[in-house]
Amino acid sequence: MITVLIFLMIFVGVTVAWYQIYQMHFNINTPNGAKLSGNKSRQLDTLTAAQETSLDEAGASRFEEAATRIFGRGFNIAALRIAFSQEGREAYGLPLLRCQRKLTRPSSHQAGEGGVRVRHLRLFKTRLPSINVRNAFILAVIANCGLVQLLAAMSVYTIHYSVDVSALAWVNQPVMILSAIWGVVVLNILIFKLDTYLHDLYQARQLNQLTPLFN
Incomplete structure (x- = not known):
């Protein structure tokens, strides 16, 4: 048996x-919001909806307010607009929501493409990966x-x-x-x-x- x-x-x-x-x-092949937790999924919906209505000044202000509330003041609003646009939502928006807490602002001498650091553990930081594995x-x-x-x-x-x-x-x-x-x-x-x-x-x-x- x-x-x-x-x-x-x-x-x-x-x-x-x-x-x-x-x-x-x-x-x-099927990136979608269902792979986010409940809170992250709501944040995605909020940012996507705000970006879709940000054509006028009032809409742009609403998106900036929502983005600042979710990501904090350090993030570049222009980058977030790209991430949560209709074209960038799956490629950038979903990944950014999942990893946002791991990303740290570069210091003045680290500014530029390679300046952003990833905090994997409390004392372990690396640059963003340059190779898609x-x-x-x-x-x-x-x-x-x-x-x-x-x-x-x-x-x-x-x-x-x-x-x-x-x-x-x-x-x-x-x-x-x-x-x-x-x-x-x-x-x-x-x-x-x-x-x-x-x-x-x-x-x-x-x-x-x-x-x-x-x-």
């Missing part, structure tokens, strides 16, 4: 690994999915045969294969989170190249 349960969980792990490729593709993460998820398929195939193979190589002796135990498969699944989840985090920062850099993020 335990063996049947182990093989069932291996099958579930394989299914989840395939789903993760779809999930990665979906996350990349999303393609590498996609390849990593696909490779991990392939590894899961291989491990699952080995679980079937070792039902009737054993692997005699000492370094691979662990694959003769289905529970070890199960642990490895779910370890890879968890690794993919971490890759998803890191991909979103770094891509948001990369998009913030792209916006900073168009117009400085801070005054």
Whole structure:
């Protein structure tokens, strides 16, 4: 009974690994406000609506007031107008809302494209990433999915045969294969989170190249 349960969980792990490729593709190709928390989603709606009605002086004032309330006085209103325009909302607005608290104003000698700093931890700061590593993460998820398929195939193979190589002796135990498969699944989840985090920062850099993020 335990063996049947182990093989069932291996099958579930394989299914989840395939789903993760779809999930990665979906996350990349369908950016939307549903990926924001409730409060951030409301902020997005507020800024988008204010930007759409900012053609006259009163509307521009409302957008500036909303942007200052959400982002603070340090952010450049011109950059925020680009971010929450109809064209820039998905490319810049969504990422900026997610990572705004990580961004710090550059000091006077750091001003310019590379001046904005990212506060990852309390005492750990870096510049905004200059390389988009999303393609590498996609390849990593696909490779991990392939590894899961291989491990699952080995679980079937070792039902009737054993692997005699000492370094691979662990694959003769289905529970070890199960642990490895779910370890890879968890690794993919971490890759998803890191991909979103770094891509948001990369998009913030792209916006900073168009117009400085801070005054």
